[in-house]
Amino acid sequence: TPRLPKVFIAGLISQGRLFDKMRSLQTVLVLLVALYASTTTAKFNLEKLRANFFNVTGAKGSLYVQSLKYLQREPPVGNSVNRAGSARYTTETIEQKLDHFDASNTRTWQMRYMENDAYFKEGGPIFIYVGGEWTISPGRITNGHFVDLAKEHNGILFYTEHRYYGQSRPTSDITVENLEYLHVKQALADLAHFIKYQRENYPGLANSKVIMAGGSYSATMVVWFKHLYPELLTGGFASSAPLLAKVDFKEYKEVVGRALRELGSEQCYNRVQNGIATLETMLVDGRAAEVKAMMKICNNFDEENDLDVWTLFSSISNLFSGIVQYQTGNDVPDLCDYLLAQEDDVTAIAKFLLTYVGSGCIDLSYKDTLSYYMDSTYAMGASTYT
Structure with a gap:
């Protein structure tokens, strides 16, 4: 077998190495382009999340107040696929007792609700979406699975507003004395009266079955209503209902962490956990000035005050929770891409927080958070979770 000249062989080897280098360079370029595209997309989607955040919360209150508003808002209605919704609805009010359990208290108020009778035929079921700690809007009774059910079964749709939220204001203000009537048992009694009233006064509903639905707190109300008023409710759908009322509800945040792991990655979860731990260590080690500078925190923040420190970490936690709770599409993976694109753990948390800050300091x-809630008018305070 003839042998190839050594020079030729050396040339092939050299050329092969050149091709290898070119392939390596191409690979690096592809990875860089992919990384840039991923970072750009993540940044774009984070801007989308930021815009949605301020659209819901407005500009009133501290970041902590705004983060709570975002968490405790009306559950958004998902996009309907191959569904024929109905935009037909009316907004009504019904008279309710201020105190259902004190016969000597004759004070009443007007509870707001929305109604859609587009598919109703006499004897059809009553579908009630139960309002929680938010202002009601027509989406829940004009689109979605409840509307599908009403259409299929010739039912009527109602959406009730919870006392002390939205435009359903039982008292002139929200002083501590008046908030005595902001109680879940009173709210459940409102629902009981609502069902009885509709059956007695709305033509064709006298013998109608009643189906309720709710989300989060209002889902819990559905379950408790069935327990307290079983004769009034045929069935219910309770989505994400926290049935065990407790002060330290840590399980909620555990679900947020699990979402970062399962929808993002273990690296994403570790980045958040390690970033928070680093911030805690910096505050303990006397490096508060670095933390405040890095996150543009206002000078009224006192690192020696446990309540201020609690407000800082609660705000960060609530921002992550809001994204997880109301996620659509690739919100969580995009968030993780953004965090992992930063140079280190603590920088990732700082830049994430700064995404939700306009001009000035945080x-x-x-x-200051407490002073916001000390306002007992409906313009601010608890009623602004609407």
Whole structure:
């Protein structure tokens, strides 16, 4: 077998190495382009999340207040696929007792609700979406599975507004004395009266079955209503209902962490956990000035005040929780891509927080947050979770 000249062989080897280098360079370029595209997309989608956040919360209150508003808003209605919704609805009110359990208290108020009778035929079922700690809007009775059910069974749709939220205001203000009537048992009694009233006064509903649905707190109300008023409710759909009422509800945040792991990655979860741990260590080690500078925290923040420190970390936690709770599409993976694109753990948390800040500094003092809630008018305070 003839042998190839050594020079020729050396040339092939050299050329092969050149091709290898070119392939390596191409690979690096592809990876860089992919990384840039991923980072750009993540940044774009984070801007989308930021815009949605401020669209829901407005500009009133500290970041902590806004993060709570975002968490405790009306559950969004998902996009309907191959569904024929109905835009037909009316907004009505019904008279309710201020105190259902004190016969000597004759004070009443007007509870707001929405109604869609587009598919109703006499004897058809009553579908009630139960409002929680938010202002009601027509989406829940004009699109979605409840509307599908009403159409299929010739039912009527109602959406009730919870006392003290939205435009359903039982008292002139929200002083501590008046908030005595902001109680779940009173709210459940409102629902009982609502069903009885509709059956007695709405033509064709006298013998109608009743189906309720709710989400989160209002889902819990559905379950408790069935327990307290079983004769009034045929069935219910309770989505994400926290049935065991407790002060330290840590399980909720555990679900948020699990979402970062399962929808993002273990690296994403570790980045958040390690970033938070680093911030805690910096505050303990006397490096609060670095933390405040890095996150543009206002000077009224007192690192020696446990309530201020609690407000800082609660705000960060709530922002992550809001994204997980109301996620659509690739919100969580995009969030993780953004975090993992940063140079280190603590920088990732800082930049994430700064995404939700406009011009100026971040007010994270507990005192300022408390002063916001001390306003007992409906313009601010608890009623602004609407």
